[in-house]
Amino acid sequence: MPCLTLAPPIEVLLVDDQRAILAGVTALIESGGPAMRVAARATCARQALDLACSIQPDVIVLDVDLGGEDGLALIPRIHAGCNARIVVFTGLATADIRARALRLGACDVISKAASGSELLAAIHAATNFPD
Structure with missing residues (x-):
C-alpha cells in the first residue's frame, strides 16, 4: 500500500493595521x-519585521498603508532577514503601487476588493514564485 x-x-x-481585516483574512485562510x-499577525512595521525574522513564514500578506507607515518600504527589509514570498494586499491597488511593489520584490499585488478566492490563489502561487 503506498504511503501518502x-x-x-x-x-x-x-500584516495590516486594521484588526477587522486581520480577522477576516484569518477566517478566510482557516476556512x-x-x-x-495563519502563523502570526502584525499591525505595524516593527512587529512585522520581528515576526518575519523569528517565525520565517512561507508567505507574508502585506498591506501598503500600515497606519501611516509605508508597508512597501518593508519589502527589502523583510527579505534581508526572511525568505518569505510577499503578496501585497491593499485598497490602494494602483498601477504605480503595483509597479513599485513588484520592483521591490513582491510576487503579486491583490486588491482588497478582490474575491477571497483570488487572495487564496495568490498565496498558493507565491509558494511557487521563482527565487
Missing part, C-alpha cells in the same frame, strides 16, 4: 482547510 504524505501547510504572516494556516 501530506505537504505541510503554507505558513502565512498577515480553506489544512493547506495553509
Whole structure:
C-alpha cells in the first residue's frame, strides 16, 4: 500500500493595521482547510519585521498603508532577514503601487476588493514564485 504524505501547510504572516481585516483574512485562510494556516499577525512595521525574522513564514500578506507607515518600504527589509514570498494586499491597488511593489520584490499585488478566492490563489502561487 503506498504511503501518502501530506505537504505541510503554507505558513502565512498577515500584516495590516486594521484588526477587522486581520480577522477576516484569518477566517478566510482557516476556512480553506489544512493547506495553509495563519502563523502570526502584525499591525505595524516593527512587529512585522520581528515576526518575519523569528517565525520565517512561507508567505507574508502585506498591506501598503500600515497606519501611516509605508508597508512597501518593508519589502527589502523583510527579505534581508526572511525568505518569505510577499503578496501585497491593499485598497490602494494602483498601477504605480503595483509597479513599485513588484520592483521591490513582491510576487503579486491583490486588491482588497478582490474575491477571497483570488487572495487564496495568490498565496498558493507565491509558494511557487521563482527565487
